[in-house]
Amino acid sequence: MNSHLLHVKELQTQFITDEGTVPAVDDVSFYVNPGEVLGIVGESGCGKSVTSLSVMGLVPSPPGKITGGEILFDGKDLTEASEKQMQKIRGNEIAMIFQEPMTSLNPVIKIGDQLIEGVRIHTDKSRKQAKEQAMDMLQKVGLSRVDELMSQYPHQLSGGMRQRVMIAMAFICEPKVLIADEPTTALDVTIQKQILNLMKQLNSEMHTAIILITHDLGVVAEMCDRVVVMYAGKIVEEATVKEIFNDPKHPYTKGLIQSVPDLRQRKDKLYSIPGNVPKPGQIKSGCVFAPRCAYAFETCGQEMPKLCSTEGSQQVRCWLYHEK
Amino acid sequence: MLKYTFRRLGALIPVLIGMSILVFLIIRAIPGDPAQTILGDKASEQAVENLREQLGLNNPIYIQYFSYMKGLITGDLGTSIRTSSPISADIWPYLAATIELAFVALIIAVVIGVNAGILSAWFQNSIFDYTAMIIALIGISMPVFWLGLMEQWAFSLELGWLPSIGRESVRDPITPITHIYMIDTLIQGDFDQFVVVIKHLFLPGIALGTIPMAIFARMTRSSMLEVLRSDYIRTARAKGQKMFVIVYKHALKNAFIPILTVIGLQTGLLLGGAILTETIFSWPGIGRYIYEAIQYRDYPVIQAGILVIATIFVLINLIVDLLYAAFDPRIKY
Known part of the structure; x- marks a missing residue:
C-alpha cells in the first residue's frame, strides 16, 4: 500500500467560520503512482480544489485547517511537515497549476523572471543557466519567440499562452506530481485541446504523475487512467476510466x-x-x-x-x- | 513618456494661473489694511494713505494682479512690504528648512509606516497587527502640537537628550551653502555639526511624520491584504517561494500603487502643512514665513509662499503619476 507515490488517506479539511465548522473535505482517500493520470471529478463546490490545496499545504488558514487523515508523499506525511519542509516540496516535487491563467501570473514581474525564480528556489543554478532552462521549457510547451517572451509581462499574453507559461512553470523543476486544478476551464475549446495534449505529452515524456481536477467528463475520458468522483466533500466512487464510462455504479x-x-441522439431536453x-x-x-x-x-x-x-x-x- | 511629461507640464500652466488668481483674491478679501498694520494704530491718516499709494494698494484690483503676474513671469515674486527686500531671494532659506524637515519626516513615515503595514497584513489578526493598528489610529488622531509639546517635555526637558527648538546650535551657527544643513555640513566635512543638525531634526521630524506614518501603515495594510489574497500569490507559494520574498517582492510591488498615491499627497501636505510643527519647534521654515506674513498683512509674501507650495504640490503629484509606470508595466503613457 505504501508504495504509492502520493497517497491521501482519510483526509479531512474543515473551515471554521462564524456560522460553525464546515467540513469541506471529509474522509477523502486516493492515490497516484508515477506516470499515472488521476482524475478528480465533481460539481463546483464539492471539495476538489480544497483537496488539492490540502495536498500542497496551501489551504487558506485561518479559516481552513486539515483536521484529520494523512497525506503520504514518498513515505512522508505532509500534514506533519513544517512550512520550511513544504517549501522544499512545493514546485520541486509537487507542482500545481490553477484554473485562472489570467490572474495566476504576477502582473508586475516579467515572464522570464517568474520562470527563473522557480528554478533558482530549488536548485543552485546560476541565473544564466536558469534562464536557459526557462527558455528551453517555454519552447517545450509550444511557445515561439521565446527570447522576446522572456522579457514580456503577463498582460501582453493571451489566456492560452499564459496557461502554457503556467505549465512551463509547473514542469520546470520536473516534479513527480502535478496537480492541475481545472487547467482548461477558462480557455477556448480549441486552446483546451492543445493544453490537454501538451499535458499528456509532458506526462509521458517526464513520467510525471498528474492529478487532474475537473468537472468536464470529456476531459476525463481523454486524459485519465483512473477517476475519483467527489460529491459534497466526499468520494462517492472510484474506478478506472473504462469502468466509470461503461458501468457507472453510483x-x-x-x-x-x-x-x-x-451527439448521436437528438433529445428535446438535456x-x-x-x-x-x-x-x-x-x-x-x-x-x-x-x-x-x-x-x-x-x-x-x-x-x-x-x-x-x-x-x-x-x-x-x-x-x-x-x-x- | 517624454511627450506625456511635457503635456502634463503644459497642463500645469492653467492650474497655476487659476491658483494665483484665487490666492490673490482671497487674501484681499480678508479684512485688515496692511498699511495700517505696518504703521501701527497711532499713525496719522495721511501717513497711512501715503503708504497705501506707495505700495500700489490704491490701484484697481486687476491692475494689482497684472503687475503681480508680470513680475512672476520674469521670476520676480514681488517685494516684501515688511522688509522691502525681494521675496525671490528671501524665500529659499525658509523653503530649504522646510524641505529638510519634510524629507526627514517622510523618511521616518515611509520606513516605519510602510513596514508596519506590510507586517500587519502578513500577520493579519496577530497581536502585532492589533498593536500596530491601534498605534496608527492614535497617531492619526493625535494633534501635532500636543505631540510636539510632549516630545519636548520628555526628550528635552526631562531627559535632556535632544534640543527642543531651532535648526542649529545658537552658539555655533552653521555657514549656509545650500541652506539644507544636512548637505551643507557634509560638504564642509564637519561631522560634529552634521550630528547637531540631525539631533535638531529628530523631534520635529517625528512630530511631523507621525500622521503620515499612521496613514501609510493603514493604507499599506489594506492594499497588501488585498494583494496577498490574489491568485498570483498562491502561484508563488505553490512554487515553493519563501513567504518573506513573496511578501516583499511579489506582493509589495503590486500593492505599491495606492501607497505611492498617498505618499505623494502626504509629501505635498508635509511641505505646506508644517506650520504647526514649525511654530512649536521654532523651525524657520516656509510655514512660519507665511504665518508671519499673514500677521503683518504682507500680501506679496503670502501670495508668493502659497504659490510656491502649491507649485511643489502639483509637481510632486506629477512625479507620482510618472512613477506609477515604474511599478506597474500595465500603465503606459
Whole structure:
C-alpha cells in the first residue's frame, strides 16, 4: 500500500467560520503512482480544489485547517511537515497549476523572471543557466519567440499562452506530481485541446504523475487512467476510466454521465440531476446524495454508507451496493 | 513618456494661473489694511494713505494682479512690504528648512509606516497587527502640537537628550551653502555639526511624520491584504517561494500603487502643512514665513509662499503619476 507515490488517506479539511465548522473535505482517500493520470471529478463546490490545496499545504488558514487523515508523499506525511519542509516540496516535487491563467501570473514581474525564480528556489543554478532552462521549457510547451517572451509581462499574453507559461512553470523543476486544478476551464475549446495534449505529452515524456481536477467528463475520458468522483466533500466512487464510462455504479456518477449531451441522439431536453449540490455540512445524517437520488430508500436518509469495493478496483459509496 | 511629461507640464500652466488668481483674491478679501498694520494704530491718516499709494494698494484690483503676474513671469515674486527686500531671494532659506524637515519626516513615515503595514497584513489578526493598528489610529488622531509639546517635555526637558527648538546650535551657527544643513555640513566635512543638525531634526521630524506614518501603515495594510489574497500569490507559494520574498517582492510591488498615491499627497501636505510643527519647534521654515506674513498683512509674501507650495504640490503629484509606470508595466503613457 505504501508504495504509492502520493497517497491521501482519510483526509479531512474543515473551515471554521462564524456560522460553525464546515467540513469541506471529509474522509477523502486516493492515490497516484508515477506516470499515472488521476482524475478528480465533481460539481463546483464539492471539495476538489480544497483537496488539492490540502495536498500542497496551501489551504487558506485561518479559516481552513486539515483536521484529520494523512497525506503520504514518498513515505512522508505532509500534514506533519513544517512550512520550511513544504517549501522544499512545493514546485520541486509537487507542482500545481490553477484554473485562472489570467490572474495566476504576477502582473508586475516579467515572464522570464517568474520562470527563473522557480528554478533558482530549488536548485543552485546560476541565473544564466536558469534562464536557459526557462527558455528551453517555454519552447517545450509550444511557445515561439521565446527570447522576446522572456522579457514580456503577463498582460501582453493571451489566456492560452499564459496557461502554457503556467505549465512551463509547473514542469520546470520536473516534479513527480502535478496537480492541475481545472487547467482548461477558462480557455477556448480549441486552446483546451492543445493544453490537454501538451499535458499528456509532458506526462509521458517526464513520467510525471498528474492529478487532474475537473468537472468536464470529456476531459476525463481523454486524459485519465483512473477517476475519483467527489460529491459534497466526499468520494462517492472510484474506478478506472473504462469502468466509470461503461458501468457507472453510483447514482450520482450515472447522472453525471447522463448529463453529457450525446451527439448521436437528438433529445428535446438535456438531462440534468434534479436539485443542487448541498452546502458542505448541510446534510447532517444519511447519504449526502440521498435528497437528489432517484434510487433513495429508507436507509439512505438515516446513515452514511461506507466506501466499499464492488467488482475489480471499483469502489462506491452507496447503500445499493452495500450488502453485496 | 517624454511627450506625456511635457503635456502634463503644459497642463500645469492653467492650474497655476487659476491658483494665483484665487490666492490673490482671497487674501484681499480678508479684512485688515496692511498699511495700517505696518504703521501701527497711532499713525496719522495721511501717513497711512501715503503708504497705501506707495505700495500700489490704491490701484484697481486687476491692475494689482497684472503687475503681480508680470513680475512672476520674469521670476520676480514681488517685494516684501515688511522688509522691502525681494521675496525671490528671501524665500529659499525658509523653503530649504522646510524641505529638510519634510524629507526627514517622510523618511521616518515611509520606513516605519510602510513596514508596519506590510507586517500587519502578513500577520493579519496577530497581536502585532492589533498593536500596530491601534498605534496608527492614535497617531492619526493625535494633534501635532500636543505631540510636539510632549516630545519636548520628555526628550528635552526631562531627559535632556535632544534640543527642543531651532535648526542649529545658537552658539555655533552653521555657514549656509545650500541652506539644507544636512548637505551643507557634509560638504564642509564637519561631522560634529552634521550630528547637531540631525539631533535638531529628530523631534520635529517625528512630530511631523507621525500622521503620515499612521496613514501609510493603514493604507499599506489594506492594499497588501488585498494583494496577498490574489491568485498570483498562491502561484508563488505553490512554487515553493519563501513567504518573506513573496511578501516583499511579489506582493509589495503590486500593492505599491495606492501607497505611492498617498505618499505623494502626504509629501505635498508635509511641505505646506508644517506650520504647526514649525511654530512649536521654532523651525524657520516656509510655514512660519507665511504665518508671519499673514500677521503683518504682507500680501506679496503670502501670495508668493502659497504659490510656491502649491507649485511643489502639483509637481510632486506629477512625479507620482510618472512613477506609477515604474511599478506597474500595465500603465503606459
